[in-house]
Amino acid sequence: MKLTRHWALLALAPVALVETRVVAKDYLTVEAAQKLLFAGADRFTPMPVKLDDAQIARIKALSGKVQRNRTPAIWRAQAGGKTLGLVIVDEVLGKHENITYAVGVSPDGKVVGVEILSYREAYGGEVRLPAWRAQFDGKTLASPFKLDGDIANISGATLSCRSLTDGVRRLLALAAVVPA
């Protein structure tokens, strides 16, 4: 049978979980995200907003989501005095992840773009790996290794951006209720 021939088995002791570690990634500053979202803007003017109960209720009605932060971080992207749109910076908390992101909204209420500013995710931390002669494409394993800034890429755990999708919908509603 062909299958058995290919099962090059590597019998290993189970790995042991030692601690939880947070993988933290900072992609962009607010300023960098603003320029990526509205490349044509020559200035980004902070827009101080204090949401009242009626506005919070309106956001809920429009998006189905609760806007908890009553003083959201909003900038008006401008070019020669003309408003190109809004940049809103927000944070969402998921089960494992914590995402800070920026959304660009056009004057007619459409998403211009979404950029992640930073991402924090909790992983099982340092794991004592057995002395495994890695044959996985001839690569070697560091043992023990830990997840930190050096290992930026992770495969294997379900990564959800549901909270982020909900957040973008909420920010579109927010953009619709603040004065233009």
Place this chain on the structure above:
Amino acid sequence: MITRAQPWLGTLVEISADSDAAIDAGFAAIARVHRALNAHDPESELSCANRVALHQPVRLSRMAAAVIGRAQFWAARSDGAFDASAGHWRAVKLTGRTLRFAAPLALDLSGIAKGFAVDRAVAALRGAHARRGLVNAGGDMRGFGAAWPVALVRPDRAPVAQIALRDAALATSALRPDGSGDHLRGLARNVVSASVECRRAIDADALAKIVAGGGPRVAACLDAVGAVALVIGAGGELTQIGNPGRLAA
């Protein structure tokens, strides 16, 4: 090296490359795949084809034809272990770019579209003269021009292995942390996660599901594209399947 992330394809897509212009091109390629093949969007090309293909032939875009063609290739190779039509792959008739359904069905390309999008983004990065890059769509990834370190983690997020990805793609299919595997058809017993490395991400994506499902066609499917798989068992044990030497070819 610049790294940016945007939400696409129901996950967080991360792109690393030399320049913002290249990364913009990569995300634009991802966005085109997302818009065309999103089964949750009634206006997408895929949704339109799903509504019509039982009643009349549908002329597909090159993109949709390429992905459905590859899904059918893996359905045939795996004898339905991978199936974008939930059990009806033999009723999916693709001739060139013309699609017909011989039975009522709906294609869901979510098991392969992420890998395809990663491939398209890598092509876009290269087209924008990036010398090195990595595209990671929620764990389905492909890198070129450098040795990219990648950690393989269990569904409960404990890391079990680290590899270097060099001019290759990697995809993982895993149980959900709560132990459910309903997104995998026929997950093999005692398997919690299956990762596959090969040249193209679209193949790694499909193969990860085939390997996770187990069965007699696994080795032949891996051999078809010179892929190698790493399976994590319920007890944390690692098993390698496939011949890594073929990857170098």
